[in-house]
Amino acid sequence: MLEKYPMLPSLSRTEYKKQISLLRDKLYNEQRQFRKKKTSPLLLVIGGAGKHDTANTITSWMDPRGLSTYEFAENNAAELERPEFWRYWQTLPAKGEIGIYLGAWYNRPLSDQAYQRSDSVTYERYLSRIKTLEKQLTEDGALIIKLWISISKSEQEKRLHMLKENPLTRWRVTQTEEKQAQHYDQFKTSANQLLKKTSYPYAKWHEIKGDNTKHRMITAAQIFQDLLHSHQDKNSLLTKKLIPVAPKKNNNAYITNMKLDLEKHLEKNAYKNKLEKYRGRLHELSIESIKKGVSTVLVFEGVDAAGKGGAIRRLIVAFEAHRYRVVQIAKPTEEEKRYHYLWRFWQHVPTKGMTTIFDRSWYGRVLVERVEGFATTEEWNRAYSEINDFEKQLLENNTAVIKFWIQISKDEQLKRFRARQNTPHKEWKINEEDWRNREKWEQYEEAAEKMIGLTSTDFAPWTIVEGNDKRFARVKVIKTVCEQLEQTINRAVN
Amino acid sequence: MLEKYPMLPSLSRTEYKKQISLLRDKLYNEQRQFRKKKTSPLLLVIGGAGKHDTANTITSWMDPRGLSTYEFAENNAAELERPEFWRYWQTLPAKGEIGIYLGAWYNRPLSDQAYQRSDSVTYERYLSRIKTLEKQLTEDGALIIKLWISISKSEQEKRLHMLKENPLTRWRVTQTEEKQAQHYDQFKTSANQLLKKTSYPYAKWHEIKGDNTKHRMITAAQIFQDLLHSHQDKNSLLTKKLIPVAPKKNNNAYITNMKLDLEKHLEKNAYKNKLEKYRGRLHELSIESIKKGVSTVLVFEGVDAAGKGGAIRRLIVAFEAHRYRVVQIAKPTEEEKRYHYLWRFWQHVPTKGMTTIFDRSWYGRVLVERVEGFATTEEWNRAYSEINDFEKQLLENNTAVIKFWIQISKDEQLKRFRARQNTPHKEWKINEEDWRNREKWEQYEEAAEKMIGLTSTDFAPWTIVEGNDKRFARVKVIKTVCEQLEQTINRAVN
Numbered sequence: 002m003l004e005k006y007p008m009l010p011s012l013s014r015t016e017y018k019k020q021i022s023l024l025r026d027k028l029y030n031e032q033r034q035f036r037k038k039k040t041s042p043l044l045l046v047i048g049g050a051g052k053h054d055t056a057n058t059i060t061s062w063m064d065p066r067g068l069s070t071y072e073f074a075e076n077n078a079a080e081l082e083r084p085e086f087w088r089y090w091q092t093l094p095a096k097g098e099i100g101i102y103l104g105a106w107y108n109r110p111l112s113d114q115a116y117q118r119s120d121s122v123t124y125e126r127y128l129s130r131i132k133t134l135e136k137q138l139t140e141d142g143a144l145i146i147k148l149w150i151s152i153s154k155s156e157q158e159k160r161l162h163m164l165k166e167n168p169l170t171r172w173r174v175t176q177t178e179e180k181q182a183q184h185y186d187q188f189k190t191s192a193n194q195l196l197k198k199t200s201y202p203y204a205k206w207h208e209i210k211g212d213n214t215k216h217r218m219i220t221a222a223q224i225f226q227d228l229l230h231s232h233q234d235k236n237s238l239l240t241k242k243l244i245p246v247a248p249k250k251n252n253n254a255y256i257t258n259m260k261l262d263l264e265k266h267l268e269k270n271a272y273k274n275k276l277e278k279y280r281g282r283l284h285e286l287s288i289e290s291i292k293k294g295v296s297t298v299l300v301f302e303g304v305d306a307a308g309k310g311g312a313i314r315r316l317i318v319a320f321e322a323h324r325y326r327v328v329q330i331a332k333p334t335e336e337e338k339r340y341h342y343l344w345r346f347w348q349h350v351p352t353k354g355m356t357t358i359f360d361r362s363w364y365g366r367v368l369v370e371r372v373e374g375f376a377t378t379e380e381w382n383r384a385y386s387e388i389n390d391f392e393k394q395l396l397e398n399n400t401a402v403i404k405f406w407i408q409i410s411k412d413e414q415l416k417r418f419r420a421r422q423n424t425p426h427k428e429w430k431i432n433e434e435d436w437r438n439r440e441k442w443e444q445y446e447e448a449a450e451k452m453i454g455l456t457s458t459d460f461a462p463w464t465i466v467e468g469n470d471k472r473f474a475r476v477k478v479i480k481t482v483c484e485q486l487e488q489t490i491n492r493a494v495n
Numbered sequence: 496m497l498e499k500y501p502m503l504p505s506l507s508r509t510e511y512k513k514q515i516s517l518l519r520d521k522l523y524n525e526q527r528q529f530r531k532k533k534t535s536p537l538l539l540v541i542g543g544a545g546k547h548d549t550a551n552t553i554t555s556w557m558d559p560r561g562l563s564t565y566e567f568a569e570n571n572a573a574e575l576e577r578p579e580f581w582r583y584w585q586t587l588p589a590k591g592e593i594g595i596y597l598g599a600w601y602n603r604p605l606s607d608q609a610y611q612r613s614d615s616v617t618y619e620r621y622l623s624r625i626k627t628l629e630k631q632l633t634e635d636g637a638l639i640i641k642l643w644i645s646i647s648k649s650e651q652e653k654r655l656h657m658l659k660e661n662p663l664t665r666w667r668v669t670q671t672e673e674k675q676a677q678h679y680d681q682f683k684t685s686a687n688q689l690l691k692k693t694s695y696p697y698a699k700w701h702e703i704k705g706d707n708t709k710h711r712m713i714t715a716a717q718i719f720q721d722l723l724h725s726h727q728d729k730n731s732l733l734t735k736k737l738i739p740v741a742p743k744k745n746n747n748a749y750i751t752n753m754k755l756d757l758e759k760h761l762e763k764n765a766y767k768n769k770l771e772k773y774r775g776r777l778h779e780l781s782i783e784s785i786k787k788g789v790s791t792v793l794v795f796e797g798v799d800a801a802g803k804g805g806a807i808r809r810l811i812v813a814f815e816a817h818r819y820r821v822v823q824i825a826k827p828t829e830e831e832k833r834y835h836y837l838w839r840f841w842q843h844v845p846t847k848g849m850t851t852i853f854d855r856s857w858y859g860r861v862l863v864e865r866v867e868g869f870a871t872t873e874e875w876n877r878a879y880s881e882i883n884d885f886e887k888q889l890l891e892n893n894t895a896v897i898k899f900w901i902q903i904s905k906d907e908q909l910k911r912f913r914a915r916q917n918t919p920h921k922e923w924k925i926n927e928e929d930w931r932n933r934e935k936w937e938q939y940e941e942a943a944e945k946m947i948g949l950t951s952t953d954f955a956p957w958t959i960v961e962g963n964d965k966r967f968a969r970v971k972v973i974k975t976v977c978e979q980l981e982q983t984i985n986r987a988v989n
Contacts, residue, residue: 029920053816061808064923066823072816077846078572103816169768172775175815277663284666314555321669322547322566322597329560336830352571426523429558 003200004207006224009216017215024222025062031229032063032099038233039097039339041142045225046105049150049192050157051211055221056101062222069094072103082352084398086130090347093138095339106131107195114191115184128198133390135204140383141341144232145204148221149196150211154185263410266470276315279479283319286486291324291354293493296400297486298351299358302368303407304445305435306417307468308475309360312407315475316482317358325356330365342366342376342384343391350395363388367452372444385455392461401489402461403482406453407468411442497694498701500718503710511709518716519556525723526557526593532727533591533833535636539719540599543644543686544651545705549715550595556716561592567602576846578892580624584841587632589833600625601689608685609678622692627884633697634877635835638726641698642715643690644705648679757904760964770809773973777813780980785818785848787987790894791980792845793852796862797901798939799929800911802962803854806901806972811852813973819850824859836860836870836878837885844889857882861946866938879949886955895983896955897976900947901962905936 012020035043047056056070071092080088086106094100104111110127113119119127135145152160161182164170181188200206207224211217267275290297299316301309317325328349337345343363351357366384370376376384392402409417418439421431438445457463464481468474506514529537541550550564565586574582580600588594598605604621607613613621629639646654655676658664675682694700701718705711761769784791793810795803811819822843831839837857845851860878864870870878886896903911912933915925932939951957958975962968 026919033923057808057812062920065804066825066923070816074815074817078576082572169771169775172778274663281663281666310559314551318551321568322564323568331560334830336828425520426556429527429560 003196004205006207006209006220008210008213009219011213012215012219017219020219021222024219024226028059028062028222028226028229029064031226031233034233035099035229036064036067036097041144041232042094042096042138042340043099043229044094044102044105044138044143044145045099046102046107046145046147047150048104048107048111048148049211050152051150051214051217052103054214055148055150055217056103058218059221059225060101063099067094067098068101069099070101070103071105073105073108079352083350084394084400086134086394087347087350089134090344093340093344095336096142097339106134107199111188111191111195112181114194115181115187128195130394131199132201135201137343137387137390138341139203141380143341144228146225146228147200147204147206148224149192149206149208150217150221151189151192151208152211154189156212157182157185261408261465261467263408263413263467263469265467265473267472267476269472272472272476275476276479279476279483280316280319282483283316283479283486286483286490287320287324287356289490290401290486293490294353294399295486295490295493296351296353296395296398297356297482297489298395298400298402299356299482300362300364300402300404301358301360301407302362302364302405302449303466303468304409304414304442305438306414306421306430307407307409308471309405309407311471312405312466312475312478313358313360316479319479320356324354325358326351327358327360330359330361342370342380343387346391351400353399363391364452364456367456368445368448369438371448372441385452388456389458389461392456392458396460399489399493401486403485404461404463405466405478405481406449406463407466407474407478409468411439413469414439497690498699500701500703500714502704502707503713505707506709506713511713514713515716518713518720522553522556522716522720522723523558525720525727528727529593529723530558530561530591535638535726536588536590536632536834537593537723538588538596538599538632538637538639539593540596540601540639540641541644542598542601542605542642543705544646545644545708545711546597548708549642549644549711550597552712553715553719554595557593561588562595563588563593564595564597565599566597567599573846577844578888578894580628580888581841581844583628584838587834587838589830590636591833600628601693605682605685605689606675608688609675609681622689624888625693626695629695629698631837631881631884632835635874637835638722639698640719640722641694641700642718643686643700643702644711644715645683645686645702646705648683650706651676651679755902755959755961757902757907757961757963759961759967761966761970763966766966766970769970770973773970773977774810774813776977777810777973777980780977780984781814781818781850783984784895784980787984788847788893789980789984789987790845790847790889790892791850791976791983792889792894792896793850793976794856794858794896794898795852795854795901796856796858796899796943797960797962798903798908798936799932800908800915800924801901801903802965802968803899803901805965806899806960806969807852807854809969810973810976814850818848819852820845821852821854824853824855836874837881840885845894847893857885858946858950861950862939862942863932865942866935879946882950883952883955886950886952890954893983893987895980897979898955898957899960899972899975900943900957901960901968901972903962905933907963908933 045056045059060068060070069092073088076088089106092100092102110119110124110131113127114124139145161174161179164174196206196208209217209220209224287297289295299313301313303309313327317327326349333342333345346359346363349357349359363384366376366388367381371381395402418431418435421427453463453465464477466474466477539550539553554562554564563586567582570582583600586594586596604613604618604625607621608618633639655668655673658668690700690702703711703714703718781791783789793807795807797803807821811821820843827836827839840853840857843851843853857878860870860882861875865875889896912925912929915921947957947959958971960968960971
C-alpha cells in the first residue's frame with residue numbers, strides 16, 4: 002500500500018526551474034478550484050527529514066488564504082486537560098481549506114518506538130486511534146495526502162555538519178534533531194514499521210527519497226498535484242444522496258420492548274426531599290471530581306417537550322456556577338457545516354473537574370438528521386461507531402459520559418404543547434416545526450430505538466427516563482448522575 | 496449616581512404572584528424584541544447576596560436561547576497565560592444575546608478590599624480597567640445593567656443558620672460564604688466603596704434590599720424591564736451615521752514629514768548574511784522568551800503590495816513551527832460583526848512563550864474602515880484610545896507588541912501590481928479592490944499618519960519600514976523584532 006518513487010534522472014538548474022514552474026502553476030490552479038468548490042477539506046501530512054523546508058516551499062507556491070501549518074510538540078496546559086486527540090480536532094481544516102501537518106499525529110509513535118519508550122499495547126492502541134481519525138475524516142470527504150521524506154545516513158550527517166560549520170546557521174540544528182541523527186538506525190526502523198502499519202487505502206503513505214532536493218521537490222509537488230486533481234475529478238462525479246428514511250413500523254422496537262411504565266410518579270413532598278438529598282450528594286461528588294481530575298459530560302435527548310430543559314435546571318443547582326456549562330444544540334451554522342459533524346462537539350469537551358451539559362447533542366446525527374434526511378444513509382449509519390469512538394476517548398480521559406433519553410407518551414406531549422401555546426412566556430418553546438416533528442412520532446421512535454441499541458456501551462450506557470411525571474423524571478435523572486459519576490470517580494486513576 | 500430603591504409595602508402571596516406574572520410577561524416580550532433586533536448585546540451584572548437565586552429566577556422567566564450565565568473563580572490554566580481581562584472578553588454576548596454575570600469583574604476588588612489583600616494602587620488600577628471595559632462596551636452599543644443585592648447582618652445570619660440546621664440543605668453553605676459572613680462588616684464597607692466608585696453614567700449600580708425575597712425579585716425584575724425597554728426605545732431612534740471621510744490633502748502629514756528615504760537598499764550578499772544572522776539571534780531570543788514567559792505580538796500594516804507577506808515569511812523561519820501562528824485579517828465575518836470590533840483580536844492573544852503575527856490587524860478600524868466608511872466617525876475616533884488600552888493590557892502581561900508600517904512609493908506599488916498580474920501563481924494577490932484602494936492613496940496615507948501619531952506609545956511604538964527595496968525592508972523588520980523583543984525580555988519579571 003506504501004507508494005515509493007524511483008529517483009528522477011539528475012536535472013540541471015534550468016531544467017529544474019522549468020519543471021517546477023509548470024508544476025506550481027498546475028498546483029495553484031488545482032488549489033483555486035478546490036477553494037472555490039468548498040466540498041472537502043485537505044490535510045497534507047509531511048513527515049521525515051526536511052519536512053519544514055518542503056512545507057515552506059510548497060506554501061510559497063500557493064494562495065495562503067485558508068492554508069495553515071501545524072506542528073505539535075509537548076502538550077500545552079489546555080491540551081493536557083483533554084483527550085489526546087482533542088488538539089488535532091481543534092486544527093482541522095474546513096471544506097475548501099488546507100491544513101499542512103508537520104509530523105502530524107505520527108511524531109509520538111515514531112519516537113516512542115525509536116527510543117523504546119512505550120509497550121506494544123500502547124503503541125498499537127495509538128495507531129488504531131490514528132486509523133480511526135483518518136478513516137472518519139476521509140469518509141466524510143476529506144483528502145489526506147501523506148508524504149514521507151527519507152534521507153540516507155551519510156546525507157543527514159553531511160547536512161548537520163554543514164549547518165554546524167557555519168556560525169550563521171549553527172542555530173538551525175536543534176538538540177532534538179541532533180539526538181535523532183545519533184539514533185539514525187533506530188528511527189529508520191521505526192519509520193519503516195510506522196509507514197507500513199499506517200498506510201491505508203484511503204490515506205496512503207508516499208515515500209520520497211530526500212537526498213536530492215530537486216528530486217524531492219518535484220516528486221512532492223507531482224504527488225500533491227496528482228492526488229488533488231484526481232480527488233476533485235472524483236468529487237465532481239459524486240453527488241450526495243439525500244434520501245429521507247421511509248417510515249417503517251417496527252414492532253420489535255427497543256423502547257416499545259421495554260414496556261416503560263410512563264405512569265410512574267412522585268408526590269410533591271417526597272420529590273422535594275429526594276431532590277434536595279441528591280443535590281447535596283451531587284455537590285459532594287462534584288467536589289471529589291475536581292480533586293480526582295474527573296470531568297462530566299451529560300447528554301439529554303428526547304422528543305420535544307419531554308422535559309429536558311426542566312431536568313437540567315433542577316440539576317445544575319448542585320454545581321458551582323463556574324464549574325458547568327449548558328450547551329444547547331440546534332441546527333449547525335454555516336460555519337459548522339464546513340467541518341466533520343463531530344467537530345463542533347469537540348469544541349465543548351470539558352477540562353478536568355468541569356461539567357458540560359448537552360441539551361441535545363451529537364445524537365442529532367442519528368435522530369433529526371436521519372429522519373429529516375439532512376444526513377445520507379451512509380452518513381448516519383456510520384455515525385453509531387463514530388459516536389462510540391468519540392465517547393470512548395472521553396472516557397479514557399476520565400470523563401463520565403452520562404446519557405438520558407426522556408420518554409413521554411404522545412398524549413402527554415399534546416397536553417404540553419397546548420399548555421405552551423396558552424402561556425405567553427412559554428410560547429417560544431413551541432413552533433410549527435414541533436407540530437411537524439410530532440407527525441413523524443413513529444419515525445423518531447424508531448430512530449431512537451436503534452440509537453439506544455447501538456450506542457449503549459459499557460462505558461457510556463443510556464438511561465431511559467419515564468417522563469410523563471416531571472417530578473419522577475427529575476429525581477431519576479439526578480439520582481442516575483450521582484450513581485454514574487461516583488463510579489467514574491472510583492475508577493479514576495489519579 | 497448609585498440608585499437605591501425604597502422598600503415596597505409588604506405583599507401577600509397572591510398579590511406577589513400577580514405582580515410577578517405581569518412583570519415576567521413584559522420582560523419576556525422585551526427580550527423577544529431584543530433578540531429579534533440584534534442591535535446590541537446585554538450584560539446583566541448581579542452582585543451581593545442571593546445573586547444565584549436572583550439569576551436563576553430571572554432566567555427561568557426568559558427564553559434561554561442566546562442567554563448564558565457566567566461566574567468567575569480562580570483563573571484556569573488558559574486564563575493564567577493571558578491578560579487578566581482576557582477571560583471576560585471570551586464570554587461577551589453577541590448583539591441580541593444576554594450574558595448574566597454573577598459578581599462579574601467585581602469579585603476580586605470586593606474581597607481584596609474586604610480582606611485588605613491589595614494596596615490602593617493595584618485596587619485603583621483594577622477599577623480603572625473595569626471602567627474602561629464598561630465604557631468601551633456601552634459606547635459600542637451594549638446595555639449593561641448592574642444590580643447589587645444587600646442584606647442585613649441579622650438576615651444573613653438567619654439564612655446560614657437555617658440552611659445549616661437542615662441536613663438536606665447543609666451543603667449549600669460553602670466555606671467561602673461562611674468566611675464572608677464572618678467578615679460581614681468588612682464586606683459591607685468594601686461593597687459600599689466599590690459601588691460608589693464604579694457607578695458610571697453609562698453603567699450605574701442599582702442597589703436592592705434583599706432581606707425580603709418578594710421585594711428583591713419584584714424590584715430586580717422591574718429595573719431590568721425598565722432599562723431594557725428604554726434602551727430599545729433609544730436605540731430605535733438612533734441610526735448609525737456612516738459617512739465616508741472626505742478626501743483631504745494634508746501637507747503636514749506624518750509620513751510625508753518623515754521624509755523617508757525609500758531608496759534605501761541592500762545588496763544580495765549582505766542581505767543573505769544579515770538575514771541569517773538576525774534569524775539566529777531571533778531564534779535565541781525566542782528560546783529565552785519561553786523561559787521568561789514572554790509572548791510576542793507582531794503587527795504588519797501597509798498599503799497593498801507593500802511586502803507584508805514576504806517579510807513575514809522570511810521571519811518565521813526563526814521560530815519553531817508550533818510556537819507561532821500567522822493570523823490574516825480580512826473583512827469581519829457576519830459572526831464577528833455581532834461583537835465589539837476588538838473581540839476577534841482578543842481570541843488570538845498568545846499564551847506565554849508564543850508568537851502571534853498579524854498580517855493586518857485591529858488597525859483596520861482606523862485605516863480601511865475609516866476610509867471606506869465602514870465605521871462611523873465616532874467609532875474610528877474612539878478606536879485610537881481603545882487600541883492603546885488593548886496593547887497596554889498585552890504589555891502588562893509580558894507581551895512584546897511590535898508594529899510595522901511598511902511604506903512604498905506609489906510608483907513602486909504600480910510596478911508590483913503589474914508584476915502580479917503577469918505571474919499566474921501571483922494573480923490571487925491582485926484584484927479590482929486593490930486598484931480601487933490605490934485611487935484612494937492620499938486618504939489611506941492620511942489615515943496612516945494619524946494612526947501612527949496617535950498609537951505610537953512608549954510601550955508599543957510603530958516602526959516605519961522603507962519598503963521599495965524588499966531586501967532592505969525584510970532585514971529592518973527582523974532586526975527590529977530582535978531589538979524590541981530583547982527589551983521586553985530584559986524588562987520581564989519572571
